[in-house]
Amino acid sequence: MGHAAAGLDDLTAFLGRLTALMLRSSGEGAYSIERAVGTGARAFGGQASVILVPEAAVLSVAAADGRMRTVCVHGFPEVIRLDQVAALKPFLADVRAGRLGLAEANRRLARIEAAPPPYPWWLKFLGVLLFSLGFAPLVQPTWYEITTTAVLGAIAAALVVAAVRAPRLSKILPLVVSAVVSVVIIEVFTGDPAHGGPVLLTSRFHEVGLSEA
Template identity: 65%
Template sequence: MRPDTEAAPDDVAAFLARLTGLLLRSSGEGAALIERTVRHTARALGADASVLLVPDGAALTVSTRGDSRTVTLRGFPEVFRLDRVVALKPLVQDVGAGRIGVAEADRRLAAIESSRPPYPWWLKLLGIVLFTLGFAPLMQSTWYEVGATAVLGTVAAAPAVTADRIPRLATVLPLVVSATVSVITVEVFARDASHGGPVLLMLPALFFFVPGDYLSAAAAELAAGYTTTGAIRLVYSAFLLVQLYVGVLLGLFLTGTSTRALFDIAAASDLPRWALFLSWIVFTVGTLLAFAVPFRLLGLLLVLVYLTVAVQSLATKAIGETGGTFAAAAVLAAVTARLTLRPHQPPRLVLLLPGFFTLTVGSLGMRGLTTLAGGYVIEGFRDLLKLVTIVTAIAVGLVFGAALAQPRVTSPSAEGG
């Protein structure tokens, strides 16, 4: 008999509760894998487990040798410490394979939870700036956009890093950042209409705070039948978007600028093709630093980013933007699902996230809301309708691609959350 099955029920329940909590806190991609991972791990420890999930909480019931207990957990879902997600996968695999007992598993889990971020604060700040710079050419492919984003991205990154040390700031961070970026954009960078609309100038700096991942995770959960988690996550995503939108309007009010200034006109492109190509390298390096992804994964994530961009570009030319987005999401999901099955590859969330960001979902919501506020009703509703269409295309594409690539029997421990 394996030592796991001899563990005390209290120890098994305590370990599974800690595991569920960490999975819940790192469920920015969605909560669909948590229940399967916890149940598989519990069986390896000689127990049965069931999980009732909402996006920020879980009720875990553990049954061991006739003894049953229920634990209620709370955890705010996020994706900012992906190093913990990477470290969790081999732990779950070792437990599932019976290589370690509850005591060792709990020790390793505690070490993961208490581990320091892999990069110091200044590298995270640099990562957020690079993340915004890589995204800038998608808004306007101009050198002016890149220069403005370098300044505005630094302004936005400073409070984001500060919030790691002052957690209460995180609750109003989108509002504070968007208001600050709005004021600086209007007063410094948007004085000449030839440089493009102010929203296009400020959006790259706000992209780190735009809940595109939550929007698509919500749609994917709804598509997969997780109605409660999907609906609640969708409401929370809308709340974050509204915070950013109100912050932009607050910046206009503070500067005495009319909302009619929120026009959505792009400047003439002057970036060479090589700069557009290299921007994805800048973007991916920034993603690693900003989201605490181990740097050894840079090469693999770059391949996935360029694969997603290539599929989206080619498919868009053939079948339109919605079809191209669906195809890119499906290919990305299929490739990452297959890679995740390999024991030494990182979990799906880590592989998926950089490529997913290239699909730029959340910016459409911000553009739609600010365009409406500027009085451009038709254009605003067009952006919001496009948001709904693209979010649905990405969500269905992710579900379709993952289902297509999965073998008939999949071990949840291969995912590791």
């Protein structure tokens, strides 16, 4: 059962926060943002539409009396943490079912946004490294491939971990990882032409080691 229509400003603020969180989490696709925001608006007696552009969304919210608000929401798309995915699904289900007032919905959304990472930095580092190593033998099953991927994966993992504490780095992380890895490949791993030139080695690692960055 839905709640009485919420104030337009309060509803716009809530939907703006929801849009920003989902936009930041849209690295795997943005198809669900409009559906979730529209559902949230209807649950509190309003209507909403979202126009998505790279790294931003234009959110329009309409109240039952015809008043409207339009805001621009920014968020750099990244891969969402799975713990936030797990928290968002029941949260949106409760909003849709009318089990939350707007104030409580705001508080729960804030807790989801502010939740600390569930794993320590060293485990994140290990996870990125193992992700890279797991794919290396599929590209070329040689010990040289595994060794180079271990070194390059460790570099990428260190940058991924550093980006957690440096928000500015996180915005250009793929570019930084690509540049650093390319320099290391050119300077360290292209001495023996039997293993391929720098372009081939770089493309191999980009296939297996950069998707987590």
